[in-house]
Amino acid sequence: MxxxxxxxxxxxxxxxxxxxxxxxxxxxxxxxxxxxxxxxxxxxxxxxxxxxxxxxxxxxxxxxxxxxxxxxxxxxxxxxxxxxxxxxxxxxxxxxxxxxxxxxxxxxxxxxxxxxxxxxxxxxxxxxxxxxxxxxxxxxxxxxxxxxxxxxxSSGTSLHRRGYRPAMGLAPLKETLAAALLDLADWEPSKPFLDPFCGSGTIPLEASLKALNIAPGLFRNHFGFESWPDFDKHLWQQLLREAKNSQISELKAPIVGSDRDPDILEQARLNAQQCEVAEQVRFKQTELSQLEVPAEEGIIICNPPYGERLGNTQELGDLYKLLGDVLKQRFKGWTAFVLTGNKELAKRVGLKASRRFPVYNGSIPCTLLKYELY
Structure with missing residues (x-):
């Protein structure tokens, strides 16, 4: 061993x-x-x-x-x-x-x-x-x-670099963190999924890869171990074949990403094409105030701006308040998870979190807040 x-x-x-x-x-x-x-x-x-x-x-x-x-x-x-x-x-x-x-x-x-x-x-x-x-x-x-x-x-470049994302937004979330947020939220592919601040699409795309049982390493063109003297090419080809054969062709429940910025949504759609899920995941240009419920119940995971890189704090306070209002009024029966690195902004959501998960977004200490919406 x-x-x-x-x-x-x-x-x-x-x-x-x-x-x-x-x-x-x-x-x-x-x-x-x-x-x-x-x-x-x-x-x-x-x-x-x-x-x-x-x-x-x-x-x-x-x-x-x-x-x-x-x-x-x-x-x-x-x-x-x-x-x-x-x-x-x-x-x-x-x-x-x-x-x-x-x-x-x-x-x-x-x-x-x-x-x-x-x-x-x-x-x-x-x-x-x-x-x-x-x-x-x-x-x-x-x-x-x-x-x-x-x-x-054995990996070479970091595994968070899946190889499907040539296009990134202004404050991209690492794919590894996006995948971990799905796990922390206990999201299952049978549950509808929505990200109302999807940016270049990282969280919805990681959700779709998981739901369709697509191995994230399939998009990379090289791993460190492939250059090693004892690389077993036959075994590696067999594992690649098994991974491709185990993919699922259709989602069990909708996966939706929305954002107000049409340019960044183009990036999300390009990334979806690169990882071959463009026919499955839906990206919509929507103002937060116009956000519609895609199903009776489901999971929201989002990473709204929190002032480290984007936007200013006063405007962001209004955005967080609006987010809380929209969740409260339209998403009864859903569970929402909001990642934030700013405690003051989190208070503006105006909802009581049932759980708090400490995580790091790069070097920024953040909290994933869970809201059960009745």
Whole structure:
């Protein structure tokens, strides 16, 4: 069994742990901004292909006490790197965390890189080139207090970059967070879904991918593990075939996104085409005051502007009040979830939240507010 660590956004560790268990991971253990788990290579491929809420899948190579740069260099040299990369492979080293002696991530990454290429020179008389953009092998170094964990990054670019979204709005939500909001809201594909501030469509699109059982990794053109010496192309092709064959052709309930801005809705429609759900998800240009109920009951999830990047606070206060009024008057029988990073604005909704979920939108601490509308 191989030990893995999935990196996730702060606050979403438990959601990601549940998702990993559903994909077959074992010994699942949430940690700060990540989840430990074990499994075979097929699981690593499957998680990269199917996971909706995680950023990266790291394969643990070596964990050791590490107090300074000399110890780091020595320990990195103990690893038989020829198993993981040959001199013709390109290499990059990413470093996070630190301690008193190793307090600069760039220096730490340099030490690791030097230890690897020095070993290659001794063994082969040649070394890997460095490619920071799209390396064949991406080594991850994480230092916390006096311990260091060295891993291989099996994902390459972050998994939130699904590959279907060339068009983004002004304040785009990461796809991983959108997927996690659907989980926090206990949304099921049998329930009608509405996002009245859909922007470039991230939440409705993630809802449609989930409802149609479309693996988010199908839209990416490359994963890190595809460049590894032991890449099992036959197994990977089999998993891709299974994913394509398990797709559902039609939604069980409507998924609707609306926004007042026609240009941004064009972006949403373009993104829907890219992920092949344009015939399924509906995007409508609507002022919030004109919002219509698409079904007798359902789930609303929205991410209205909260002053970090868009709009000004006075105007936004009026918008939140209008949102509360529209929900109260027209959406009886529905459950609404509003993501906001501004407590004062949240008060203007004028409804009592039945639950509050703390989450982070990037570095912004936010709250997902649940309103049961009677």
């Amino acid at each position: 191989i030990h893995y660590f999935a990196t996730v956004a702060r606050g979403l560790e438990l959601i990601a742990a549940q998702e990993l268990e559903s994909l077959g991971a074992r010994e699942v253990r949430p940690d700060f901004t990540g989840v430990h788990f074990v499994g075979d290579y097929a699981l690593m491929y499957r998680v990269n292909l199917w996971a909706r809420t995680i950023f990266r899948v790291l394969v643990t190579l070596h964990e050791f006490p590490c107090s300074n740069a000399d110890v780091l260099y020595r320990e990195v040299q103990k690893i038989p790197w020829e198993q993981y990369l040959k001199p013709h492979h390109t290499l990059a080293v990413n470093s996070t965390g630190g301690n008193r002696q190793l307090n600069h991530t760039h220096f730490t990454a340099l030490q690791v890189k030097n230890a690897i290429i020095d070993q290659q020179r001794d063994q082969f008389g040649q070394r890997s080139s460095i490619d920071t953009q799209q390396p064949d092998i991406l080594v991850n170094t994480h230092i916390h207090q006096e311990r260091c964990v060295l891993s291989l990054d």
